[in-house]
Amino acid sequence: MGKPTGFLEIDRVKDSYEPVAQRITHYREFVPALTDDKAKLQGARCMDCGIPFCNNGCPVNNVIPDFNDLVYRQDWENALTVLHSTNNFPEFTGRICPAPCEAACTLGINDDPVGIKSIERAIIDKAWDNGWVVPQVAAVKTGKKVAIVGSGPAGLAAAQQLARVGHAVTVFEKNDAVGGLLRYGIPDFKLGQDVIDRRVAQLKAEGIEFKTNSVVGSNDIPAGIVCDGKTVITPAQLDAEFDAVILAGGAEVPRDLPVAGRDLQGVHYALELLIAQNKQVGGGAANPINAAGKHVVVIGGGDTGSDCVGTSNRHGAVSVTQLELMPQPPEQENKSIVWPYWPVKMRTSSSHEEGVERDFAVQTQEFVGENGVLKAVKLVRLEWKDGKPTPIAGSEFELKADLVFLAMGFTNPVASLLDAFGVEKDARGNAKATTDGVGCYQTSVAKVFAAGDVRRGQSLVVWAIREGRQAAREVDQYLMGASVLPR
Template sequence: MGKPTGFLEYQRLSEGYEPVPERLKGYKEFVLRLSDEDAAIQGARCMDCGIPFCNNGCPVNNIIPDWNDLVYRGDWKQAIDVLHSTNNFPEFTGRICPAPCEAACTLNINNEAVGIKSIEHAIIDKAWDEGWVLPQPAAVKTGKKVAVVGSGPAGLANAQQLARAGHDVTVFEKNDRAGGLLRYGIPDFKMEKGLIDRRIEQMEAEGVTFRTGVVVGTKDMPSRIICDAKEVVTAESLMAEFDAVVLAGGSEVPRDLPVPGRELDGVHFALEFLIPQNKQVAGDRPNPISAEGCNVVVIGGGDTGSDCVGTSYRHGAKSVTQFEVMPQPPEQENKALTWPYWPIKLRTSSSHVEGDTKREYAIGTKEFVGDNGKLTGVRTVHLEWKDGRMAEVAGTEKVYPAERVFLAMGFTNPVGGVLEAFGVEKDGRGNAKASTDGEGCYATNVAKVFAAGDVRRGQSLVVWAIREGRQCARAVDEFLMGTSVLPR
């Protein structure tokens, strides 16, 4: 694959970024796509390694060596066809996937991995530029009707596959625009929402119907759902109208931090900050939570925490500090121990370098400190492992000044009410219980009700959501027709 000696001749070239002062002026994407020539050189680095571990490292099993080779040889049209054969939305994964495929790259054993994600990004953006991404409506309609609840990556992938198989698909979304957490959880500076809009247009041309502003469940759904739904559709009505129902919602119930002072004004869940910001960027009302001039503390070291960091800098925060309860990981992983699996190592996001971000590890939050009901600081203590448990280190208590705290510690399960409305059995973590193996995969305990994505597996990556949406589509097609030609 690629040039036989390419991995010896060429070094990895990562995508560039616009300068920090420029990108902090707004919420536009700032990653600079590789030129055709640079992408071809990066494709040339793909080794003829015999066993492409990158394929298995990728949850959608992208046929990576093939499209690397095609880009190297300049056959971009064939490259997008190969890429689309396994991934409905490479413009999403090419921007926000952490690229487990690169961790599994054979070249990564003792060198820098092939820039798979940057090549994927270049392929799909060129395909859109050249007009190669077109609707693919089914030649024959089956007359079967499928309801897909949730329009995130799992729901969109599922709906597109089922529509192309000839079924009449209706997607229900509780927010006013389709896209789920792709649209409202991920800042525009990481992924602009026009990318979603053009896929929605493609899917509508393929026969998919979108109904937004609709909550599926019961009229007494919990008020904690952050949405602007104006209509409720009951589970009973969907079961009566459709031949199959796919539950593909996200995992949106955030982990809380019930320490003294939690009720203070200034302590917020991450999505309470990020969702209104994305709505503001889309032209809706201004974000009611501002970080301008504030000392900001972000509790949680993952992607959502990083999104809060970048958004806070764009608001004009005075300072940003990020807490992580675990010890600081090594700057370089032990490849002999971890390859081809995803390694634990220190990762610095683009948001971290947009200001003087202080990152504190092995730190626990003991109390939110306030004055007259408003947050003024966070009392912390350092932690260490003792006898297999985290223990406080005596004499290390400290108060960090803070007027804004964003809790970004992950999500536990789907919003309450949806699974209960359908009578779907839950697993031990509160997600929909459905197997991915054997006959009846992705099927729940309720006849003709399926579950895929975060609603089934818990919070995960966009690429896992696309995989589950695609696989579930095949399972639904088999259920409706007895057989399926959709890829699994």
Template sequence: MGKATGFMEFERVEETYEAPVKRLHHYKEFVAVLTDAEAKVQGARCMDCGIPFCNSGCPVNNIIPDFNDLVFRDDWKNALEVLQSTNNFPEFTGRICPAPCESACTLAINSEAVGIKSIEHAIIDKGWENGWVTPQPPKFKTGKTVAIVGGGPAGMAAAQQLARVGHDVTVFEKNDRVGGLLRYGIPDFKMEKWLIDRRVEQMQAEGVKFETGVFVGREALSSEVKNYSTRTISPEQLMKDFDAVVITGGAEQPRDLPVPGRELAGIHYALELLIPQNKEVAGDFKNEIRATDKYVVVIGGGDTGSDCVGTSNRHGATKVTQFELLPQPPEVENTLLEWPYWPTKLRTSSSHVEGCERDWSVATKRFEGKNGKVEKLIGVRLEWKNGKMSEVPDSEFEIKADLVLLAMGFVSPVQHVLDAFGVEKDARGNAKATVDGKKAYQTNVSKVFAAGDMRRGQSLVVWAIREGRDCAHVVDEYLMGSSDLP
């Protein structure tokens, strides 16, 4: 490493945030990228640790020590080349990835981890600003055709990789814009959507075709058609027209809360708020679900719940309360027990800082209201022992709730597409396909592959990119007999 003692000399410096009082009045990003000087110092903190666990902690296996060192040496262009060798979309992950690489950092054993995510963010932003990120069209065309079903990060990654080796790739997306849950599930204040549009333009220059407003399946099976798409194409048609088909849709089937009063108006799945809100920010139409002047209860303590908190605060909610079924995690992780794996610890997001009352070990018993509209939530305290929960006697309570948002995760991809193709599913309702051996990512249906949430279930954007890349290698090998793709 360029600065062998850097980790002993320099402190970790975080990216700075715009103050909540200002950022609550808009939906733009509010995180300031590190300056060149700050990034150089942070790169210097990377240890010459011998075994870089950060590489394996990163789902796309970013070559992290190398680009850290290059940033320290002010060699930004080569740092970008190293970063792009493993990650198609660092501007996505540099903003919204939870950074499991930092949890695996050797320095994190007894100090603060290297700021890997902030360095990645700085590298890719500088690359775009300087015109170093350019289309990479193929040197020759193979004459092979590939259909990608789903325009989210897994589909985009697979499409870009396959187009760069000369295949004719068409991405079919049910929405009117590409990006999947990256565009419609993640609020603009976390990642502005022009970043996706910029990548789409690059991919089009590389030969990728995008067909939006197209639902792949059978209209009789799906209300998705009338909700999203302007036309439908059958799986049989795709399999006739293309040499390979890759299904990469996101996990969009939300987990429900079947308790008395669930049918009351004012109780919504998280995406019923988040998708229309992103469409409103894009100028499509006004979001009909409003948290303005309301008592909002968010059920679920993950990232989606946090997104609901941030959106509700921007609407001007009177109060936002977030409940989590599980116990409150410790504020500091048990490093000796959990390193280099993702630790169990309390995580406070920027949305929580903007205003939110959080509570743990709470179960919802029922909702109550008048005239068909929810007015309050009846909850109960839980006690956890040996991984099992039980209700605390006489702990039932009620809380005012004008708007309830269910953010308890996603159980599976929407089943219509898999059923239409006749793809065999696993016990969780995902496409059944292994990641090992010669049949990796292949389904039981000839020339049909599956990747991303469609195969592994609800996961991170960085895992979607990883699966899209790996699946592209397998598809290229399937079509050509061998593959030079990583």
């Protein structure tokens, strides 16, 4: 593998970032891909560990040691072939995946892991620059038609796999552009919309049809009705026109915080800010939420909360505070206990580095306002014992707040979508469908499948791609009796 002693001689090649003072003035990506020389050094650190735990740490099971070695040898086109064999969209994961593969890297036991994510991005960006990513049109058409509801990463991955084996695929998207939360949810400074557009162009060239502004609704509403600029598509219509349907609409119901003052002007779900900002950056109307000159409080310590921090700083917020219910995690995990699994540890994102106060083990008690407008947030500190939180008497305090963004995750898919199809739900309100045994990804309704967050609940982009790929194989087998698509 690459250079046998590379991991002993070469330190991890860290990503370079545009300086904070510059990057907060725009919404463009600010992390350049590795140069060829740096990618070679990064790949040289892969240590031929015998059992590559990184493969299983990666949800799509990327063949990581192989493409690391090929990049070390500067065989970029074969590296692309290996990468694309398991991952339809490495330009997405190479930018926004948290890289569980790196957490599972054997070198990471006692050193910095190999920068797998940066190698992945270097491969695909070089491939796009050199015109190596081209449409792969099926030579033979099957005559079978598949409808996919939702154009996020699960829907797009399923669509591409199915189109490449000859099925006619139509993707229905309720928004005005393709991409789901890739486009309307993840800020452009993390994933530029041009990166999505070039891949969508490839999918269209492969024969996939996209119907945007199309809402799959109740059978009680006549198909084809246009409401608020959206065309209504009924489950009955899809059943009549298609041989199989994949539900890939994501988990879009945000977790709420029903405390006193929740209805005050200034309290928003995170996506109210993020979706509107992406639309503005994409050339749409100005974001109606503006943090310029305001005190911002973000409730929720995950990636969505971090995205709110970065967006608020770009608006010009006076202050940004991010709150987390859980206690502050350790700076460094105990690798002897958690490796090769994803560790709980203190994580600082690029958005945090741009300016934020972070506070842990605090609970929101009330939103305080004047004349219906938010002015402050009342909080209390928590003591965590045996996994349970208890408010600490006398620890109440108040934060000035002009805007609050609730970024506490998503609970389940929109129930009306599943109800319209009559799909059975699991205990969490997701579409019930197994991933094991006979009938994988099939719902309780004939010829209706489910993949991604709509089935598994809120998760990572890389998990959505995995599920889309696997569901495509199951649909292909359902339609044809056998499938050559990878599992």
